[in-house]
Amino acid sequence: MAVGLGPLPDFYPVAGLQIGVAKAGIKKPGRRDLVVLALAEGAQVAGVFTRNQFCAAPVLVTRRHLAAAAPRYLLINTGNANAGNGARGMTDAQACCEALAELTGESAQSVLPFSTGVIGEPLPVDRIRAGLPEALANLSDNGWTEAAQGIMTTDTLPKGESRQIELDGKTVTISGISKGAGMIRPNMATMLGFIATDANIDGSVLQSLVSELGEASFNRITIDGDTSTNDCCMLIATGQSQAPAITADSPHLPALREALRDVFMTLAHAIVRDGEGATKFITIRVEQAGSQQEALDVAYTIAHSPLVKTALFASDPNWGRILAAVGRAGVPDLALEAIEIDLGEVPLVRQGGRADGYTEALGKQVMAETEITIRISLGRGPVTETVWTCDLSHDYVTINAEYRT
Amino acid sequence: MAVGLGPLPDFYPVAGLQIGVAKAGIKKPGRRDLVVLALAEGAQVAGVFTRNQFCAAPVLVTRRHLAAAAPRYLLINTGNANAGNGARGMTDAQACCEALAELTGESAQSVLPFSTGVIGEPLPVDRIRAGLPEALANLSDNGWTEAAQGIMTTDTLPKGESRQIELDGKTVTISGISKGAGMIRPNMATMLGFIATDANIDGSVLQSLVSELGEASFNRITIDGDTSTNDCCMLIATGQSQAPAITADSPHLPALREALRDVFMTLAHAIVRDGEGATKFITIRVEQAGSQQEALDVAYTIAHSPLVKTALFASDPNWGRILAAVGRAGVPDLALEAIEIDLGEVPLVRQGGRADGYTEALGKQVMAETEITIRISLGRGPVTETVWTCDLSHDYVTINAEYRT
Numbered sequence: 001m002a003v004g005l006g007p008l009p010d011f012y013p014v015a016g017l018q019i020g021v022a023k024a025g026i027k028k029p030g031r032r033d034l035v036v037l038a039l040a041e042g043a044q045v046a047g048v049f050t051r052n053q054f055c056a057a058p059v060l061v062t063r064r065h066l067a068a069a070a071p072r073y074l075l076i077n078t079g080n081a082n083a084g085n086g087a088r089g090m091t092d093a094q095a096c097c098e099a100l101a102e103l104t105g106e107s108a109q110s111v112l113p114f115s116t117g118v119i120g121e122p123l124p125v126d127r128i129r130a131g132l133p134e135a136l137a138n139l140s141d142n143g144w145t146e147a148a149q150g151i152m153t154t155d156t157l158p159k160g161e162s163r164q165i166e167l168d169g170k171t172v173t174i175s176g177i178s179k180g181a182g183m184i185r186p187n188m189a190t191m192l193g194f195i196a197t198d199a200n201i202d203g204s205v206l207q208s209l210v211s212e213l214g215e216a217s218f219n220r221i222t223i224d225g226d227t228s229t230n231d232c233c234m235l236i237a238t239g240q241s242q243a244p245a246i247t248a249d250s251p252h253l254p255a256l257r258e259a260l261r262d263v264f265m266t267l268a269h270a271i272v273r274d275g276e277g278a279t280k281f282i283t284i285r286v287e288q289a290g291s292q293q294e295a296l297d298v299a300y301t302i303a304h305s306p307l308v309k310t311a312l313f314a315s316d317p318n319w320g321r322i323l324a325a326v327g328r329a330g331v332p333d334l335a336l337e338a339i340e341i342d343l344g345e346v347p348l349v350r351q352g353g354r355a356d357g358y359t360e361a362l363g364k365q366v367m368a369e370t371e372i373t374i375r376i377s378l379g380r381g382p383v384t385e386t387v388w389t390c391d392l393s394h395d396y397v398t399i400n401a402e403y404r405t
Numbered sequence: 406m407a408v409g410l411g412p413l414p415d416f417y418p419v420a421g422l423q424i425g426v427a428k429a430g431i432k433k434p435g436r437r438d439l440v441v442l443a444l445a446e447g448a449q450v451a452g453v454f455t456r457n458q459f460c461a462a463p464v465l466v467t468r469r470h471l472a473a474a475a476p477r478y479l480l481i482n483t484g485n486a487n488a489g490n491g492a493r494g495m496t497d498a499q500a501c502c503e504a505l506a507e508l509t510g511e512s513a514q515s516v517l518p519f520s521t522g523v524i525g526e527p528l529p530v531d532r533i534r535a536g537l538p539e540a541l542a543n544l545s546d547n548g549w550t551e552a553a554q555g556i557m558t559t560d561t562l563p564k565g566e567s568r569q570i571e572l573d574g575k576t577v578t579i580s581g582i583s584k585g586a587g588m589i590r591p592n593m594a595t596m597l598g599f600i601a602t603d604a605n606i607d608g609s610v611l612q613s614l615v616s617e618l619g620e621a622s623f624n625r626i627t628i629d630g631d632t633s634t635n636d637c638c639m640l641i642a643t644g645q646s647q648a649p650a651i652t653a654d655s656p657h658l659p660a661l662r663e664a665l666r667d668v669f670m671t672l673a674h675a676i677v678r679d680g681e682g683a684t685k686f687i688t689i690r691v692e693q694a695g696s697q698q699e700a701l702d703v704a705y706t707i708a709h710s711p712l713v714k715t716a717l718f719a720s721d722p723n724w725g726r727i728l729a730a731v732g733r734a735g736v737p738d739l740a741l742e743a744i745e746i747d748l749g750e751v752p753l754v755r756q757g758g759r760a761d762g763y764t765e766a767l768g769k770q771v772m773a774e775t776e777i778t779i780r781i782s783l784g785r786g787p788v789t790e791t792v793w794t795c796d797l798s799h800d801y802v803t804i805n806a807e808y809r810t
Contacts, residue, residue, distance in 0.1 A: 053739045054732030054757075084728045086758020119725025120759055224711040229729050306629040306711070306797070307805055314806035320524020323489045324634050327459030334458045352459075353491020354525055392711070394802050400712055401719035 002157045003281040003370050003390065005273040011144035011162040012173045015198040016040035016238025019143030021150045024131025026124055027079030027117060032150035034128060036100070036135040037074035037194065043238040045071045045112065046207040048214040050231035057082050057089030058113040059230060061097065069109035074234065075100055076114040076192065077128055078151055078179075083229040084120040092123040099129040103136060114192055116153055116179065116230055144175055151192055154181040154399055159270035161263045167252040170243035172199045176263050178233075180223065180271030193218060193233035193267055199256055200239035201246045208248075210235040213261050217268035221388045222303050223275040224396070235260075272388045277395030280312050283373040285386045290378070294331045295385035298376060301329035309392030312372065317363025319348045326376060338379030344372060407562045408686040408775050408795065410678040416549035416567040417578045420603040421445035421643025424548030426555045429536025431529055432484030432522060437555035439533060441505070441540040442479035442599065448643040450476045450517065451612040453619040455636035462487050462494030463518040464635060466502065474514035479639065480505055481519040481597065482533055483556055483584075488634040489525040497528040504534040508541060519597055521558055521584065521635055549580055556597055559586040559804055564675035566668045572657040575648035577604045581668050583638075585628065585676030598623060598638035598672055604661055605644035606651045613653075615640035618666050622673035626793045627708050628680040629801070640665075677793045682800030685717050688778040688793055695786035699736045703781060704792035706734035714797030717777065722768025724753045731781060743784030749777060 017039055024034040039045070045066065049059050065071065075096060082089050097111035115123065138146075148158035162175040176195030193214075201209070214233045239245075246253055273281050284302050289295035302308055305325040311318040322341055327334065341349035344366035348355055366372060422444055429439040444450070450471065454464050470476065480501060487494050502516035520528065543551075553563035567580040581600030598619075606614070619638045644650075651658055678686050689707050694700035707713055710730040716723040727746055732739065746754035749771035753760055771777060 052729060052732040053736070054728055054741045054744075081725070084725050084754070084758060086756050088758065118723075119729060120723075229725075229732060304709075306801070310802050310805035313802065316806070318523075318525075320486070320489050320634075323459055324457060324524060327457040327634060331458070336459045339459075349489070351491050353489060353493065392802060394799055396711070397715050397718065397797060397799050397802060400715035401721070 002274040015240035020135040020139035021146040022131040022134035072110040082123040148177040167243035178267035196236035198241040201237040217264035275390035277393040278390035289383040290381035299387040303389040312391035315367040340377040407679040420645035425540040425544035426551040427536040427539035477515040487528040553582040572648035583672040601641035603646040606642040622669035680795035682798040683795035694788040700790035708794040717796035720772040745782040
């Protein structure tokens, strides 16, 4: 059950990018599971990748190809992560790139492969190879909706965002899709996010944008604390908008960054809203921290506490669990007396104990809502950090106990 | 459902220690919820306490009293943790000590208070005060069984261990009880453990024993990663055995340490076996680590992964989740090719991929058992560490979603 997640937007096509989707029967027959993004010449691609040290073969191949050649195709499959497959995983990822290269006359290095799904099962290369002609035949200027569906795993809804802004009187388009649901504590970006714009962006600026915006959005969400082996967030700039080129000192960079940030945030939050078994969308805001690290330590300790997450599922204002989580977050010399905890607008903890005027009824009122903000003030310094997560429900257990069956 | 946890043993009484239990109606009427341990003069007590920085009022008071006077009474209540109650929590814990002191003619400082239960609700001091006469009237040489029941919260079974050894031809008795169930990732000892012996042990040796053995047992278990605010593990030595006094260089220390270690381990494992919603008892053994820290980082990352824990609940050999957890454990420069993962006796991962000869059937066979060992070899150094945990089941969610209702 997705929390406050609406239908897909009407996507604006991005000039210089075509999308084709196929049903390759990779895990199950009859569903969209193979997506090809075809880039016009001159398009630039930058990405951020999982920091899981056992990153999947396609991640390794994508990084290598990105460094070696100008990308022309992104090849995405769901249903199999091609992770934990040893040397064979690399060969298989490579084989998929070569298959697409043969069909398009481009080099295998111009193909960036992405996989999502179960870990440790050999990639069904033959099915992917067999599905490619259908995907190429379907290439269209606006296949975003089909692509959003074609990258889903345990997601209950497809995720996308699209918008246009004016730069110097010229229209710039941004469209993007993402997927998530489980094994989500991206350590750079969620598995997977693809955002494209027709803006003409300097290569180094593009990389700094995806790094900065990925950090502020996808790197601040967590479902279960499990960082996937396959996470990738890719930002594509086709450069075909008539708007002026964007360089590091361009007066238009702030406006473009803002528009991109909105798209990144919407896609990142959509993953939490559709987290496995999620019934609540939780914002954890840590204020007055002495450093970014301690702010994030506190926020993630709360966000990953099974006791806090089950209390949120139960709409139970069991704030002692939040307090205990703050206390075990590993922040040195934390003064209980200085801590403030608010649930929505309701003061929960002051002077090391229950706030004056707090009543169970007030707490229950906030906990009954589907979107809840937990504010913790550490009274130590100037740093604020925000993390987004969801609750831990029976459905999370069911989904992950039955994932492979 | 407790995993392989038998009934309480026949406890040996510990000379110099009496136990009285009462039904004080602290949270619910009609259950044992108040326990008094009365120590003969000359008994020594050492403890290790929660490292949660918001430790509960009774923990602070116990530490203070332990430093100030010779302990004569341990006063334990379940049903209320007296944590997160600010200044009032300290006053209330103190008031309970004074009430027992008045009834016994001892000083309030000779009373060590312990509380377990819900956090953030005022301690019902009047009920505790009213229950004390009944507990004192029940004081008996062998009230261990009632005490094991009297400290339970969400535990489904009481936990205890008792044994006798011969030192220099003289009998030494060790008896102990513990409780746990949830908010269990002790950072020193579980909430709560009480072990008593009639051995005559030098004070500094007693403290080093409880520190060393608490670290090796209670500090290596985790249910949900949530470190309680109230954890305490207390080791009592009444000194009334006829066996020779134990000093740091005593030839009998190793034998006593071994016997104590067995009791600590049994009590710690009992808490995992009775973890909230537990259906499996999991041993995670990390070998060939470069340091204790990286061994524990890997072990706890696996032990806390909701994806690994739900797969264990489902008896699903979804080893990719174990591999992904190792990869995100934060160990620098981890070489996937060097990693070995075994499930029981079954090789799972070799050379970065699925081990030759591994079949789903073999994996399922091991996962179907209720006691499972996961072995990870990092191929980096000489260090081995073991951590014990349980799976994540629907019952864990149910128990913690309904804990206060």
